[in-house]
Amino acid sequence: MSEGVTPASARLTRRRSLTGRPGGRRAWRRRLWSVPYLIPAAALIGFAFGYPLVKLIDYSFQTRPNIPGSVRTTVNYTLSVEDPSFSDALQHNLTLLVAAVPILVIVALVLAILLFARGRASHFYRSALFLPYVVSIPVVGVTFGTIYSLNGAANDTIRSVGLSGLAQDWLGDPSYALFAVVTVIVWKEFGLGVLLFSARMASIEPDLYDAARVDGARWWSQHRFVTLPALREVIVIFIVIEAITMLSWVFGYIYTMTKGGPGGATIVMEYLIWTQGFAASNLGLASATAVLLLGGLLVFLLALAIVRRVFAKGVS
Amino acid sequence: MSAMRRHNRYSRRAVLSRAAGGAAALTMGPGLLAACGDDDDSGGGGGGSGEATAWMWGDATELADWLRGVTADFKASQGGGDVQVAVQQVETLVSNFAAAAAARKGPDVAAQWATQPVLAQAWAGAVEPLDDLVPESERSHWVFQQENQYGGKQWAAPLYVIGQPFCYNKKLFEQAGLDPEAPPETWDELLAACGALKAEGITPLAIGNKDTFGGRWAWAFLAVQTLDSLDDLKPPLLGEASFADPKYSEWAVRWKELIDNGYYNEDAMSLDGQGGYDVFGSGKAAMAWAVENGALAWGEALGAENVAQLDFPKYGTGKLADSYTATQSTSYFITSWSEEKELGAEFLQFLHQPEQLKSQFETCNVIPADDRFDRSVITNPLHKSLADRASSGLQIWLENWIPPSVDETANGPGGQKLMTGGSVEEVTALWDQQAKVWREQNPDIAKRFEEWQMTPVSV
Numbered sequence: 001m002s003e004g005v006t007p008a009s010a011r012l013t014r015r016r017s018l019t020g021r022p023g024g025r026r027a028w029r030r031r032l033w034s035v036p037y038l039i040p041a042a043a044l045i046g047f048a049f050g051y052p053l054v055k056l057i058d059y060s061f062q063t064r065p066n067i068p069g070s071v072r073t074t075v076n077y078t079l080s081v082e083d084p085s086f087s088d089a090l091q092h093n094l095t096l097l098v099a100a101v102p103i104l105v106i107v108a109l110v111l112a113i114l115l116f117a118r119g120r121a122s123h124f125y126r127s128a129l130f131l132p133y134v135v136s137i138p139v140v141g142v143t144f145g146t147i148y149s150l151n152g153a154a155n156d157t158i159r160s161v162g163l164s165g166l167a168q169d170w171l172g173d174p175s176y177a178l179f180a181v182v183t184v185i186v187w188k189e190f191g192l193g194v195l196l197f198s199a200r201m202a203s204i205e206p207d208l209y210d211a212a213r214v215d216g217a218r219w220w221s222q223h224r225f226v227t228l229p230a231l232r233e234v235i236v237i238f239i240v241i242e243a244i245t246m247l248s249w250v251f252g253y254i255y256t257m258t259k260g261g262p263g264g265a266t267i268v269m270e271y272l273i274w275t276q277g278f279a280a281s282n283l284g285l286a287s288a289t290a291v292l293l294l295g296g297l298l299v300f301l302l303a304l305a306i307v308r309r310v311f312a313k314g315v316s
Numbered sequence: 317m318s319a320m321r322r323h324n325r326y327s328r329r330a331v332l333s334r335a336a337g338g339a340a341a342l343t344m345g346p347g348l349l350a351a352c353g354d355d356d357d358s359g360g361g362g363g364g365s366g367e368a369t370a371w372m373w374g375d376a377t378e379l380a381d382w383l384r385g386v387t388a389d390f391k392a393s394q395g396g397g398d399v400q401v402a403v404q405q406v407e408t409l410v411s412n413f414a415a416a417a418a419a420r421k422g423p424d425v426a427a428q429w430a431t432q433p434v435l436a437q438a439w440a441g442a443v444e445p446l447d448d449l450v451p452e453s454e455r456s457h458w459v460f461q462q463e464n465q466y467g468g469k470q471w472a473a474p475l476y477v478i479g480q481p482f483c484y485n486k487k488l489f490e491q492a493g494l495d496p497e498a499p500p501e502t503w504d505e506l507l508a509a510c511g512a513l514k515a516e517g518i519t520p521l522a523i524g525n526k527d528t529f530g531g532r533w534a535w536a537f538l539a540v541q542t543l544d545s546l547d548d549l550k551p552p553l554l555g556e557a558s559f560a561d562p563k564y565s566e567w568a569v570r571w572k573e574l575i576d577n578g579y580y581n582e583d584a585m586s587l588d589g590q591g592g593y594d595v596f597g598s599g600k601a602a603m604a605w606a607v608e609n610g611a612l613a614w615g616e617a618l619g620a621e622n623v624a625q626l627d628f629p630k631y632g633t634g635k636l637a638d639s640y641t642a643t644q645s646t647s648y649f650i651t652s653w654s655e656e657k658e659l660g661a662e663f664l665q666f667l668h669q670p671e672q673l674k675s676q677f678e679t680c681n682v683i684p685a686d687d688r689f690d691r692s693v694i695t696n697p698l699h700k701s702l703a704d705r706a707s708s709g710l711q712i713w714l715e716n717w718i719p720p721s722v723d724e725t726a727n728g729p730g731g732q733k734l735m736t737g738g739s740v741e742e743v744t745a746l747w748d749q750q751a752k753v754w755r756e757q758n759p760d761i762a763k764r765f766e767e768w769q770m771t772p773v774s775v
Contacts, residue, residue, distance in 0.1 A: 063758070065418055066420065067442075068441050069441075075756055076757070079753050079756055083753060084746075149586035150582065150583035151583055169585050171526070171585075172526060172584075172586045172736070174736050258526075259526075261526070261728075262585055263730070263732035263736055275724060276721075278410065278414055278415070279724045279725075280720060280721030280724045280754075281436065281721065282721055282753075282758075
């Protein structure tokens with residue numbers, strides 16, 4: 001029994017297992033009472049998420065949603081998948097996932113560990129490192145759009161140290177543009193990881209480190225055998241958050257820095273949806289692409305949950 | 317797509333508005349696609365209350381200011397009728413109206429870029445023709461009307477006319493040993509001039525293509541030269557020909573020639589349109605295109621005597637090759653769901669009254685699209701010559717005549733591909749593919765496009 005379970009809750013658990021009627025009638029009555037209180041929130045959530053989702057799916061099967069003469073069709077899905085921009089966008093989202101998430105985890109982890117137990121100064125550094133996370137994405141995008149231009153601050157710095165040959169048009173060259181976007185996303189997002197990891201590390205019993213030291217563990221071993229196992233759950237949560245970000249929450253970066261360019265080199269699914277729906281006024285096509293993105297994301301999250309469960313079983 | 321908006325979209329204000337647009341879009345997410353629909357057909361305007369809403373384009377501060385003043389005057393002139401103007405920015409003009417049109421709810425009067433963006437909405441049933449709302453005696457004064465005609469009807473009103481001049485710096489020409497009074501007229505002369513300028517260390521051509529407008533303009537300037545009529549645009553868009561055919565791909569071959577020879581500023585892909593203008597305006601490049609206001613700003617920065625306009629050098633022999641690139645830019649129309657159509661029409665007519673034409677020129681420094689405008693008030697010689705060029709002969713801004721979705725998904729990215737090492741074949745394949753998407757997604761609109769009598773403006 002875990003230490004969080006009180007004797008009373010233990011009795012309740014035992015009674016549940018014996019009778020199959022947890023809490024009996026009184027508990028059921030109490031639960032029924034909660035239903036009316038839940039209705040407003042459930043209705044709000046249903047309206048905010050359910051209604052748009054139903055309309056989205058409805059639109060995805062129309063040639064020109066809401067416009068007289070629109071016909072029911074599945075052509076939007078065919079066109080969406082056949083569009084070379086679709087595969088490009090998907091590939092770019094996956095590239096962001098594969099490239100940015102590991103870097104984010106490693107950078108955040110290293111910084112959190114380095115800042116661990118550094119006294120008062122660590123609070124300052126943690127706040128400083130978290131700052132990029134609270135800056136709005138459009139501000140970050142516009143700023144880095146300037147910094148990464150051919151004659152921007154990044155290249156000025158490179159040239160000033162005599163490495164002119166390395167200066168590139170970071171966002172204007174298809175070979176580097178996505179890489180440049182990754183660096184901006186990492187810069188903006190790693191603060192969240194530092195904060196999450198630091199918060200968890202603050203709750204690790206110091207005795208564990210003392211015991212490790214007594215056993216002869218040095219700095220690296222202490223963190224490998226004490227810190228990392230303690231952080232496992234938080235790392236997984238951070239990976240999930242950032243994976244979702246890379247797959248469906250990077251529109252702001254792309255819109256403000258590259259507009260999917262040059263020549264589609266940084267187009268991502270969200271930007272493709274926006275282009276189809278609002279720049280090209282193809283709401284049906286955009287809806288189909290959005291449904292495909294949503295479906296893909298749900299499959300990804302399901303797969304992640306299964307992997308987590310299998311991994312947890314393996315560990316236990 | 318058109319003109320004045322492109323000049324002003326590059327202001328600090330436009331950048332901030334774009335950032336705000338991005339933030340808004342970011343927070344709205346895919347749900348916005350669904351949320352913009354509604355089956356309720358009730359008007360979003362006054363609902364018969366004598367009050368109409370107008371979504372006017374006003375990225376330029378001056379234009380927004382003028383609209384506010386004019387709206388107040390209109391209210392004062394009406395017996396109770398009022399028009400509430402909501403100024404739309406470049407980045408949201410199309411998307412906001414697309415959402416309104418899908419919901420059949422929104423403004424009584426709205427603006428879109430001229431020609432295809434207007435007609436696509438008209439074909440989708442979102443626009444009311446003006447023929448029964450504005451008397452012919454009034455409409456006959458409007459210029460550039462051909463840009464918004466279909467099926468014998470007039471679908472939108474112009475507000476101003478603006479040209480996209482190709483200019484050169486006489487001083488830099490002289491510095492490179494070129495005759496400043498004899499700018500290049502043919503393609504070979506252009507290549508020779510570029511070569512001479514480059515040899516002198518002068519950037520021959522300035523452009524900014526980070527936001528895709530440089531490439532779109534390149535297509536508009538170059539692709540028109542192989543066309544004999546605007547109807548020539550139909551076969552590849554309707555799938556009856558390929559954009560890879562020389563008639564439709566020659567422009568890309570020529571433009572790539574300029575790119576591959578290194579005649580453009582090397583930071584072209586780092587700069588947006590305004591950044592490209594600035595390269596010329598700072599005297600670092602010898603030739604560039606701009607909107608009229610941009611060219612006038614160049615005249616002020618470099619000295620009016622150093623800036624001159626030239627017709628874009630010719631490589632093509634199509635009948636449209638000698639056309640000039642002018643357009644009404646934004647067009648204004650009455651929405652089909654409006655319950656204040658008459659009031660909206662009165663407002664459009666009010667914008668064309670001589671007093672408003674005069675104040676529009678004085679405030680915005682643009683030429684009103686109305687033959688009642690007294691041109692004698694134009695005193696700047698450069699402005700006068702630009703205005704004269706936009707009022708003689710064929711006037712075609714080619715971007716206006718293709719479906720907006722193809723412009724957005726093929727023309728823009730295609731231009732960037734060419735500028736970053738992509739091949740002509742790759743770009744024409746993109747055009748073919750996106751034209752196919754447009755046709756299959758909009759079969760009814762494609763049919764209307766096929767039937768459309770495309771008549772260029774001839775003044």
